Amino acid sequence: MPLFSLPGVHVPHRKNTSDMAAVKEFMPKSVLIPTAMHIGKPASVCVKPNQEVKVGELIAAADGFVSSNIYSSVSGKVKKIDSVLLSNGSYVPGVLIESDRLMTPYEGITPPEITDYKSFIDALSKSGIVGLGGAGFPTQVKLSVKDLSLIEEIIINGAECEPYITSDTRTMIDDADKIKDGIELLKKYLLAKKVTIGIENNKPQAIKKMVETFKDDTAVNVKALPSLYPQGGEKVLIYNITGKVVPEGKLPIDVGVIVINCTTVAAIADFVKTGMPLVSKCVTVDGSAVKEPKNVIAPIGSSISELIEFAGGFKEEPGKVLYGGPMMGIAVPSLDSPVLKNTNAIIALNKKDSVTPEPTECIRCGMCVNNCPFNLQPVKIAAAYNNKDGAELKDLKVNLCMECGCCSYVCPARRPLVQTNRLGKGYLREFLAMEAKKAQEEKA
Ligand code: SF4
Ligand code: SF4
Numbered sequence: 377m378p379l380f381s382l383p384g385v386h387v388p389h390r391k392n393t394s395d396m397a398a399v400k401e402f403m404p405k406s407v408l409i410p411t412a413m414h415i416g417k418p419a420s421v422c423v424k425p426n427q428e429v430k431v432g433e434l435i436a437a438a439d440g441f442v443s444s445n446i447y448s449s450v451s452g453k454v455k456k457i458d459s460v461l462l463s464n465g466s467y468v469p470g471v472l473i474e475s476d477r478l479m480t481p482y483e484g485i486t487p488p489e490i491t492d493y494k495s496f497i498d499a500l501s502k503s504g505i506v507g508l509g510g511a512g513f514p515t516q517v518k519l520s521v522k523d524l525s526l527i528e529e530i531i532i533n534g535a536e537c538e539p540y541i542t543s544d545t546r547t548m549i550d551d552a553d554k555i556k557d558g559i560e561l562l563k564k565y566l567l568a569k570k571v572t573i574g575i576e577n578n579k580p581q582a583i584k585k586m587v588e589t590f591k592d593d594t595a596v597n598v599k600a601l602p603s604l605y606p607q608g609g610e611k612v613l614i615y616n617i618t619g620k621v622v623p624e625g626k627l628p629i630d631v632g633v634i635v636i637n638c639t640t641v642a643a644i645a646d647f648v649k650t651g652m653p654l655v656s657k658c659v660t661v662d663g664s665a666v667k668e669p670k671n672v673i674a675p676i677g678s679s680i681s682e683l684i685e686f687a688g689g690f691k692e693e694p695g696k697v698l699y700g701g702p703m704m705g706i707a708v709p710s711l712d713s714p715v716l717k718n719t720n721a722i723i724a725l726n727k728k729d730s731v732t733p734e735p736t737e738c739i740r741c742g743m744c745v746n747n748c749p750f751n752l753q754p755v756k757i758a759a760a761y762n763n764k765d766g767a768e769l770k771d772l773k774v775n776l777c778m779e780c781g782c783c784s785y786v787c788p789a790r791r792p793l794v795q796t797n798r799l800g801k802g803y804l805r806e807f808l809a810m811e812a813k814k815a816q817e818e819k820a
Contacts, residue, residue, distance in 0.1 A: 380644070384537075384602075384604030384605050384606060384612070384747075384749065384782065385747055385782045385785055385786055386603075386604065386605070386606065387538075387539055387605045387703060387785065388535075388539055389539060389578050389603065389785045390540045390662075391539075391540065391541075391542050391578065391579075392538050392540065392542075392662055392669050393540075393544070393546075393660055393662055393669050393671050394542040394546075394579065394581070394718075395660040396542075396546070396669075396670050396671050397546060397550050397671070398543070398546050398658045398670075398671040398672060398673050399670055399671065399673065399686075400673045401477070402673065402674055402675075402678070402683065402686045403477055403552070403675075404450070404451075404475060404477065404670045404674075404675060404677075404678040404679060404682045404683075405474070405682065406450075406452075406455070406472060406473060406474045406475055406673055406679075407448075407449050407450050407472075407475065407676065407677030407678055407679075408458060408460060408469055408470050408471070408472045408473075408677050408679065408712075408714045408716065409435065409436075409446060409448070409471045409473070409676060409677035409714065410460040410462065410468050410469075410470040410677075410714065410716065411436045411446060411468050411469050411470060411471075411540050412462065413444070413446070413506065413512060413676070413716040413718065414443065414444040414506040414512045414513070414717065414718075415442070415506075415511070415512050415513045415514070415695040416440070416442035416443045416513075416514055416517070417438075417439040417440050417442065418436075418439065418442070418443070418468050418469070419436035419437055419438050419439060419443055419444060419445060419446045420436060420437050420439050420456055421435065421436045421469055421471060422434060422435065422436060422437050423435045423436075423448075423454050423456075423471060424454065425454050425455065425456050425457065425670045426453060426454060427453070427454045428451075428452070428453055428454075429448040429451065429453070429454060429471070429473060429482075430448065430451040430480045430481060430482040430483070431447075431448060431449065431450060431451050431479055431480060431481045431482060431655055432447050432448065432481055432482040432651075432652050432653055432655055433445075433447060433448045433482040433484070433654075434447055434448075435447060435448050435454075435471045435473075436469075436471065436511050438501065438514075438739055438754065441501065441514075441516070441517065442514060442517050443500055443514065443547050444506050444514045444717075445501075445503070445504045445595060446471075447482075447504050447653045447654070447655050448471075448473055448482075448655070449473075449655040449656055449675035449676045449677050449678075450473055450475035450476075450479060450675050450677075451475065451476050451478050451479055451480040451481075452473050452474045452475040452476040452477075452677075453473065453474050453476070454471060454472070454473055454656045455473065455474050456472050457469055457470070457471060457472075458470050458472045458512040459703075460713075460714070461709045461710070461713070462664050462709065463699060463706040463707065463709055463713075465473055470677075471677075473677070473721070474517065481652065481791075485650070485651040485652055485653075485795060486651045487648060487649060487650060487651040488502065488503075488647070488648060488651060490565070490638075492565065492650065492762065493524065493565045493566065493567075494706055496561070496565040497516050497519060497520055498516075499647075499648065500515050500516035500519065500644065500647075501514075501516040501811060502653070502806070503515070503516075503643075503644070503647040503653050503654060504653040504654040504655075504717070505640060505643050505644060505647060505653070505654045506640075506654075506717050506718060507636075507637055507640055508637050508639040508640045508641065508657065508717065508718055508720065509533055509544065509637030509639065509718070509720065510700055510704070510718050510720055511610075511718065512638075512716075512717060512718040515636075515640060515644065518634070518636065519562075519566065519634065519636070521566070521629055521634070523590070524566060524567045525567075525633060525767075526629055527566055527568055527632060527633075527634060527700055528569075528570065528633065529568070529570045529572060529617075529618060529631070529632060529633050529634075530559075530562055530566065530568045530570070530571045530572075530633070530634045530635075530636065530640050531571075531572050531573075531574055531613060531614065531617055531618075531633060531635045531636070532555070532559065532571060532573040532574065532632070532636060532637075532641055533574060533608055533610070533613055533635055533637045533638060534548050534573055534574060534575040534579075534582060534586070534615065534638040534734075535575065535576050535601060535607040535608030535613060536575075536576065536579070536608060537576055537603070537604070537605045537606055537607040537608040537609075538605070538608075538700065538702070538703050538704060538705075538721075539700025539701050539702055539703065540660060540662045540663065540701055540702070540721060540723050540728040541660050541662075541700070541701050541720055541721040541723075541731060542666065542671060543639065543657075543658040543659060543660045543661050543671055543720045543721060544637065544638050544639050544720065545579050545582045546579075546658060547638055547639045547642050548575070548579075548582040548585055548586055548603060548638055549578070549582055549585050551624045551642045552585050552586065552587075552588075552589040554641075554642035554643075554645040554646055555586070555589070555638055555642050555645070556589050556590070556645075557572075557645035558641035558642055558643075558644045558645035558646075559571055559590075559596060559641060560645075561644060561645060561648060562596060562636075562641070562644075564816065565817065566634070568595075569595060569599070570595060570597075570789060571595055571596045572596075572597045572598075572599050573586050573590075573596065573597070573598045573638065574599050574600065574601050574607075574613055575598065575599070575600060575601065575609065576600075576601050576602070576603040576604075576607050576608075577601060577602060577603055577817075578603040583598060583600050586598045592620065599617055599771055601613075601616055601617075605703060605780070605782065606703070606704075606749065606778070606780040606782065607748065609778050609780055610622075610628065610635050611628075611749070611750075611778070612749050613635060614628055614631065614734075616635050616637060618631070618633060620632075620633065620788050624773065624776065626685030633728060639658065639720075652674070654717060654807050655675060655676055656673050656674060656675050656676060657673070657674055657676060657715060657716075657717065657718075657719060657720070658671055658672070658673055658674075658720075659671070659672050659673075659674045659715055659720065659721060659722060660684065660716025660720065660721040660722075660723075661683055661684060661686075661687040661721070661722050661724075662721065662723055662724075663694075663697075663698075663722075663723050663724040663725045663726075663729075663771055664692075664721040664724075664726040664728075664729045665688065665690050665691060665692055665694040665695070665724040665725055665726040666684065666687050666688070666690065666691065666724050667688030667689055667690065667691040668687050668688030669687060670686075670687050672686060672687070674719075674812045675715075675717045676714070676716065676717055677714045677715065678714060679711070679712050679713070679714060679715075680697065680708055680711050680712070680714070680715065680722055681712060682714050683715060683722060684697075684711070684722065684724060690724065692726050692727075693727060694724040694725060694726060694727075694730070695725055695726055695728070695731070696724070696725045696728050696729075696730035697711065697723070697724045697725075697726035698721075698722070698723045698724075698725070699716070699719055699721075699722065699724070700720065700721055700757075701718075701721060701723060702723060702725065703781045703785070704779060704781060705721070705723060705786040706779060708722070717783065721811050732790075732792075733790040734790070735767060735789055735790045735791045735792060736789045736790065737757055737789060738789050738791060739788065739789055740755075741788060743786045743787060743788065744783035744784075744786065744787055744791075744793055745783075745818070747782045747785075747786045748781060748783055749775045749778070749780065749782065750773075750778075752772065752773060752774070752776060752777055752783075752797075752814065753772055753797070754783040754791075754793035754794075754797060755791075755793075756768075757769065757772050757774055757777075757796060757797055757800050758791070758793065758796040758797075758800070760772060760774075760800065761774075761796050761799055761800040761803055762796075764803065764810075766803060766804055766806075766807025766808070766810075767807075769800050769803060769804040769807070770804060770807070770808070774797060774800040774801050774804055775801060775804060777794075777797040777798075777800075777801060778800055779794055780794075781794045781795065783797075
């Protein structure tokens, strides 16, 4: 695998809400909770229309280990089992619940009994917690390690490098105790001897709070990192903190590292202490089209339109509304779409900020290659994709592309490079599946 060549690109920070503690008073009229908000198999709905539910009650059960339980985020009545359109164009079942606005907790909630690593992972598999930084990987899977002695270091990802987003920043400032408790759990059950919290240096308040919180803990280091996008990318963060390169096709644990998002750590602590599973999420609502940007604790399944209304509504017509930031965010299918477990921001940009510039001819400046954290070659990838050359896409290692968008961002010709990379990755998957099928048929 190529080495990382550059520290990243400078993007505007626009952290307008970093001084704003998350507002907790937001209460949606209803929630639509999809059964697929995680990597892995969708959960199976286990409630029926007209059934009364309470906050933290199971409404869809995980289908296997690489899946995640889903719990009601409000108390009220199940209206119907609906179909929800996701950003990737697929439809999955979702549970529509009309809130009674009482937020009554489910009486069956009790803290899990944890005595060792196995019971810790078992508990997490019931918590509904997934990677809250955006990845959505079920946390019990992420923390499952064959041999705990392989773990040399746990990295807590507080980089939050995308413009606008400050939900992790607020967690580090407002819920520092939960992060402390979560790290204690990781130290106790994963036997982690060294923990490093990586935070970009444009978040001085968060760095100060973490330094204060861990001043007496010699096992925990707080590392201020340059504010360079994509600092929060898992492999980039590992390299910038440890100097280690995760080899192609390998996982962080193969170089002795586990990376976990800071808000996920706080959610683990909350669940272990109270037994309340993941039912809400701190979401940054911002962007040039939003009247009163803020951080909001939103019940999962809240509609984006209600959330934006809570932030004063639109001050002008939006051109684009995104799940996540402007670099890696994905367009929301509709304003009725729900807040998902891994939604860290809803960013609404005005029409001017949403204009995609007309691409011009490539001038072969090489900036896209020079600014790719993995030294990929987006121009060659685009050509291979246009020629439908799966073998070439494989050779060019398009599968390593993390879709960070640095190449598109720096391209003076405004070529849609990240988009062709994404298409190239999809084509390579199809090509490899076809190759595997052919090989099987030849064998038979
Ligand atoms: S940055 Fe843009 S113009 Fe420069 S080589 Fe890459 S695609 Fe061509
Ligand atoms: S989007 Fe992919 S190719 Fe472009 S800079 Fe990021 S990792 Fe490299």
